[in-house]
Amino acid sequence: MDRVAIVGASMTAFGERDAWLRELLAQAGRECLADADAAPTDVEHLYVSNMASGEFEGQTGVPNALAHDLGAMPAYTQRVDQTSASGGAGVYAAWQSVASGASDLTLLVGGEKMTHRTTTEATDVIASLTHPVEYKHGVTLPSFAGLTARRYLHEYDAPRESLAKVAVKNHKNGLDNPHAQFRKAVDLETVMESPIVADPLRLYDFCPITDGSAALLLCPESLADEYAPDDNYTVVSGVAGATDTHVVHERDDPTVMGGAVESSEEAYEMADREPEDVDVAELHDMFTILEFLQSEAVGFFDQGEGWKAVEEGVTDRDGELPINTSGGLKSKGHPLGASGVAQIYELHQQLLGEAGDRQVDCEVGLACNVGGFGNCVTTTIVEEP
Amino acid sequence: MSLNAHRCPNDHLTYPGHELCPDCGEEQTDTIDLSDETATVVTWTTNTATPPGVRQPNSLAIVEFEVSEAPSASESRTESDGDDSVRAIGQLTEDADVEIGDEVRPVYAEELRDPDAGIREKASQEWDGYRFEPV
Numbered sequence: 410m411d412r413v414a415i416v417g418a419s420m421t422a423f424g425e426r427d428a429w430l431r432e433l434l435a436q437a438g439r440e441c442l443a444d445a446d447a448a449p450t451d452v453e454h455l456y457v458s459n460m461a462s463g464e465f466e467g468q469t470g471v472p473n474a475l476a477h478d479l480g481a482m483p484a485y486t487q488r489v490d491q492t493s494a495s496g497g498a499g500v501y502a503a504w505q506s507v508a509s510g511a512s513d514l515t516l517l518v519g520g521e522k523m524t525h526r527t528t529t530e531a532t533d534v535i536a537s538l539t540h541p542v543e544y545k546h547g548v549t550l551p552s553f554a555g556l557t558a559r560r561y562l563h564e565y566d567a568p569r570e571s572l573a574k575v576a577v578k579n580h581k582n583g584l585d586n587p588h589a590q591f592r593k594a595v596d597l598e599t600v601m602e603s604p605i606v607a608d609p610l611r612l613y614d615f616c617p618i619t620d621g622s623a624a625l626l627l628c629p630e631s632l633a634d635e636y637a638p639d640d641n642y643t644v645v646s647g648v649a650g651a652t653d654t655h656v657v658h659e660r661d662d663p664t665v666m667g668g669a670v671e672s673s674e675e676a677y678e679m680a681d682r683e684p685e686d687v688d689v690a691e692l693h694d695m696f697t698i699l700e701f702l703q704s705e706a707v708g709f710f711d712q713g714e715g716w717k718a719v720e721e722g723v724t725d726r727d728g729e730l731p732i733n734t735s736g737g738l739k740s741k742g743h744p745l746g747a748s749g750v751a752q753i754y755e756l757h758q759q760l761l762g763e764a765g766d767r768q769v770d771c772e773v774g775l776a777c778n779v780g781g782f783g784n785c786v787t788t789t790i791v792e793e794p
Numbered sequence: 795m796s797l798n799a800h801r802c803p804n805d806h807l808t809y810p811g812h813e814l815c816p817d818c819g820e821e822q823t824d825t826i827d828l829s830d831e832t833a834t835v836v837t838w839t840t841n842t843a844t845p846p847g848v849r850q851p852n853s854l855a856i857v858e859f860e861v862s863e864a865p866s867a868s869e870s871r872t873e874s875d876g877d878d879s880v881r882a883i884g885q886l887t888e889d890a891d892v893e894i895g896d897e898v899r900p901v902y903a904e905e906l907r908d909p910d911a912g913i914r915e916k917a918s919q920e921w922d923g924y925r926f927e928p929v
């Protein structure tokens with residue numbers, strides 16, 4: 410079977426942007442096409458990953474708007490919403506469109522515009538994914554993080570500082586990412602003394618709200634040379650998605666992220682890879698605790714051991730398995746629909762050896778993108794050709 | 795007012811109920827009122843940055859009810875198959891000080907948050923329910 414290649418990638422600056430969603434998507438889309446020297450009219454399928462443009466700015470129908478703004482008509486367009494995992498779900502949809510033979514050139518653009526709202530308003534938009542019995546109590550995604558972090562620390566006897574070290578590590582990585590929202594190092598003390606947001610988690614355990622967009626261009630590997638000569642492309646060797654319960658407290662073990670377990674198993678099988686083969690990973694660190702849960706769920710570490718890897722420097726940029734070399738959602742920012750796409754942008758840059766000061770030695774990368782509090786998850790494995 | 799766990803013929807329990815039992819796919823045919831029972835705190839948090847219409851700070855807990863009531867439904871179920879506990883999430887009562895493992899009881903509240911302030915359509919769901927108070 411012809412594999413699916415990524416022949417172009419781009420991302421806008423993440424942070425507080427004056428541009429609205431249409432402009433952000435158009436900027437990333439245009440730069441992605443330019444990266445592959447592809448004409449907009451060659452695009453056959455155009456996917457837009459976005460959670461809530463209607464709720465955030467009263468603009469719906471963005472895929473059609475983007476096709477027009479880029480001159481990509483008459484490309485088939487579709488919006489992909491899987492809350493915070495919209496980007497990863499878009500990668501899966503874009504892969505399907507090429508792998509099925511339905512499209513010979515698919516442009517995926519993820520984006521979100523959030524910062525014109527206050528943090529608590531944005532939190533409410535995101536919390537609208539919760540079940541009515543959760544929503545009526547004022548449960549938010551940050552509160553799930555606090556509830557789960559307390560349980561994790563209790564069950565595995567992990568020190569509170571281990572969570573703070575995730576923030577310190579990812580902020581350090583973000584220093585070298587020109588697209589990151591926060592290019593600022595933080596020390597352990599700063600994290601540990603920052604204001605409580607959802608006890609035991611503090612301000613620096615949470616990612617910010619963010620505007621931004623990222624894009625990927627995909628085609629069959631047999632056509633890759635046309636857009637990315639000299640093997641200057643990467644291959645999506647494994648991709649899968651899975652769901653867990655909608656009502657978070659109904660999970661048997663609150664410290665196990667079932668959707669990440671299921672989707673990663675399927676992605677490894679498809680890629681004929683094992684966790685040991687992965688050289689670099691982007692995990693969905695919307696909250697520091699999520700980096701532990703995913704690093705265990707995708708099989709990098711045993712259950713309850715993820716915190717030790719951070720303590721021992723295993724996941725540092727110069728460690729055995731660098732995690733979130735981009736700075737993660739933590740420092741790069743988290744424009745919901747863009748985040749899963751931007752994870753693959755980072756892996757693509759790393760695998761092509763174009764990650765600049767963030768460069769690590771790698772041949773195989775893995776990204777895990779989480780919607781809700783693990784409600785829906787995608788895992789993608791990207792490799793050198 | 796009641797705090798109902800839902801039960802299928804195979805004695806799987808959930809709170810809230812679902813169209814079909816998430817464990818076995820059969821219809822949930824029975825309810826068990828937990829509002830007079832006590833529960834154990836599985837975990838808790840205090841959220842200080844709360845959305846519009848939610849009290850600030852907002853302390854929340856996931857709690858677990860033991861269900862001792864004899865199964866009323868199917869006689870064909872195997873012993874090991876059914877649930878003997880069910881979890882719920884809810885606010886803690888004002889100034890409640892709890893730790894993991896503490897015992898709490900449900901206390902009814904008419905309005906848990908202001909239904910007019912948030913993004914969720916007021917008429918689409920209920921806004922009353924149970925907070926948890928230390929025993």
Ligand SMILES: [Zn+2]
Pocket residue numbers: 802803804805806815816817818819820
């Ligand atoms: Zn059942």
